[in-house]
Amino acid sequence: MHITNYSSCIMVIFGGTGDLAHRKLLPAIYNLYSQKKLSHNFAVVAIGRRAKTSDEYREEVLDSLHAFLKFDVEKEVWNSIKNKIYYKEMDFSEGESYQGLNIDLMEIDDRHNTCGNRMYYMAVAPEFFGTIVDNLKINCMKSNYNAWNRVVIEKPFGRDLNSARLLNNKIVEVFKEENTYRIDHYLGKEMLQNIMVIRFANMLFEPLWNNKFIDHIQISSSETVGVGGRGNYYEKSGALRDMVQSHMLQLLSLIAMEPPNDLETKSIRDEKVKVLKSLGRSKIADINEVIVRGQYGGLVDDSDEILAYRNENKVSESSNTETFVALKVNIENFRWSGVPFYIRTGKRMKKKSTEIVIQFKSLHNILYFKEKELLPNMLVIRVQPTEGVFFQFNAKEPGTQNNIIPVNMDFCQNCHIGINSPEAYERLLSDVIRGDATLFARWDEVEYSWRFVDQIFEAWEDTNPQFPNYKPWTWGPKESDDLLKKDNRSWINF
Ligand SMILES: NC(=O)c1ccc[n+]([C@@H]2O[C@H](COP(=O)([O-])OP(=O)(O)OC[C@H]3O[C@@H](n4cnc5c(N)ncnc54)[C@H](OP(=O)(O)O)[C@@H]3O)[C@@H](O)[C@H]2O)c1
Incomplete structure (x- = not known):
């Protein structure tokens, strides 16, 4: 097991407007940040189809934090983290939109010193996984030599052995097993x-x-x-x-x-x-x-x-x-x-x-x-x-x-x-x-x-x-x- 201690990275959430992102992922990110378990060199890019600006998205995230955190939102922590959260309107199924995503990610990378490290989180229905990883491979995986690219896959991982195998074959074409995180929140x-x-x-x-x-x-x-x-x-x-x-x-x-x-x-x-x-x-x-x-x-x-x-x-x-x-x-x-x-x-x-x-x-x-x-x-x-x-x-x-x-x-x-x-x-x-x-x-x-x-x-x-x-x-x-x-x-x- 090789564990890197640095945590600088961009977390790209496919499905950033969805229930999982608002109820679980963003509150978890806030908590980690408030407990100083995340680097300052960190950013979140949330992707969805709905039209909105990053500022509007941040307001929605704040509402979710009020609703789902066990403790009150600390103003100082929120003011520090909110400018690290971005919203990107795009349709996953449109291949050409990934070039724009990559340009945005490189800019955010420079702005927040995230060292080219990327966590791609699939908070979407499984039928999208294949299209997304294919397009990431073509457009978004050319970060610098030392950087890491990791993918997090939500359950359900397939609906039977055959479909799980097909899905896995798709993922391993792009991400190595050690960079594939199949999440079971239990x-x-x-x-x-x-x-x-x-x-x-x-x-x-x-x-x-x-x-x-x-x-x-x-x-x-x-x-x-x-x-x-x-x-x-x-x-x-x-x-x-x-x-x-x-x-x-x-x-x-x-x-x-x-x-x-x-x-x-x-x-x-x-x-x-x-x-x-x-x-x-x-x-x-x-x-x-x-x-x-x-x-x-x-x-x-x-x-x-x-x-x-x-x-x-x-x-x-x-x-x-x-x-x-x-x-x-x-x-x-x-x-x-x-x-x-x-x-x-x-x-x-x-x-x-x-x-x-x-x-x-x-x-x-x-x-x-x-x-x-x-x-x-x-x-x-x-x-x-x-x-x-x-x-x-x-x-x-x-x-x-x-x-x-x-x-x-x-x-x-x-x-x-x-x-x-x-x-x-x-x-x-x-x-x-x-x-x-x-x-x-x-x-x-x-x-x-x-x-x-x-x-x-x-x-x-x-x-x-x-x-x-x-x-x-x-x-x-x-x-x-x-x-x-x-x-x-x-x-x-x-
Ligand atoms: N919710 C949970 O607690 C939970 C727990 C465990 C596992 N999961 C799994 O996590 C995944 C997401 O669940 P969820 O409950 O968050 O679903 P959800 O509320 O329906 O959210 C789906 C997300 O996908 C986006 N989306 C769908 N099609 C898109 C497209 N073509 N282009 C861009 N964005 C698209 C939606 O964005 P727009 O609406 O803006 O288009 C939305 O952000 C599912 O596979 C689910 O089984 C969820």
Whole structure:
């Protein structure tokens, strides 16, 4: 891993007028700048089709900062950063406009001393990626000898293995793998980075992290909201593509990977990829036995009407898109053989949370196991909205009886004043500028995730699910509970 310490660069945002740029990217840039984690020799060029001047764009950025920052905008910081933000009106699909873009970039480069370094951020729909990189290659990649050109690609990276491959082939014609940053913003979350530390820096956990001591693992990510205004996108995606192929399999690979030889980018990614590779090793024998899909229905009460997915804006009335998926995954390797990983994700569910539950095997103890079975030890890694770690173990209930009760050690990281975790995009943008790709997906990680997910789509292809099959603000369809019940287990819903 070669990390450059200088951060002088121009960040070119394709899709600078869009939701992602306003809600996440520009607030992250402001925060990095206010914390002095960005060089003064820095500039942003935001690209969109809407006609506006840079001054008008800056006013809109200021409004977004007021709306989306956790803290007040500091006047001094804003006055210092605002003149580094430019707006460029152009249509990506028009090849000739890139010459003008390059001239603008060279001028901004001179004005802000950004050393020719460029980060091209694709905050646009994936169908534009190919056209943009082709045109960048022809017009915008001739910066000076020492300068770097990096590309940041938002998910979804393709919609199946074939389209992901085509997209990747396009990108590698222009950017080398080490300059390609496939972003999965989950990897920028504090607790995800903490998974390796919890595993590999604690004598209490590392020796037990295997099939001798762990009964099963649950990885859940639920949202209470529906698709809202994103029906158009979601119809082409669904929970399996939107969440499982990317975020959930990334979580799985961090939980299940072997210890890397060192903390170099390559060593960590090599270990993660081995997990993903082992998933697709054997064909899933009977998809219906191990995978449940669902779609939320609607609800009408006195005060309000909650729309069923099929009635949401830009969603087909007969849509078979899944808004929920639960699956049982086996990792066929020495460490995990026989330990099921249950993955669950959905919209319009009871609670917003992303959590990983590691349930240890029960201790069959003749001393204390009398009337009722002891509850197993449980380690819960809370990713969002609460960040922290929770450990459940058994202790004696105070009193004259020898009753045993489960007690908890609960460390809530973001409840403590003074521990203010950076937003995922802050960490990730800062890593791109520093040239550290550890928290980004390498092509083979993406490839093996698609291989696994594609076989599920193949099996679903000719089937007609009975949708809708779960009510809003529940834990999904009944079949999801049955999936674990068959194994004498149940979802842990905190
Ligand atoms: N929003 C999120 O939180 C989020 C999270 C993860 C991933 N993503 C991904 O990030 C990408 C962008 O999402 P978004 O929500 O920001 O989308 P969005 O709000 O629809 O924004 C799309 C942007 O693309 C620009 N654009 C579209 N066609 C263009 C063209 N031909 N020439 C120039 N500009 C063009 C639009 O500019 P004009 O409107 O000015 O034309 C706008 O700035 C998508 O791939 C999405 O899946 C988004």
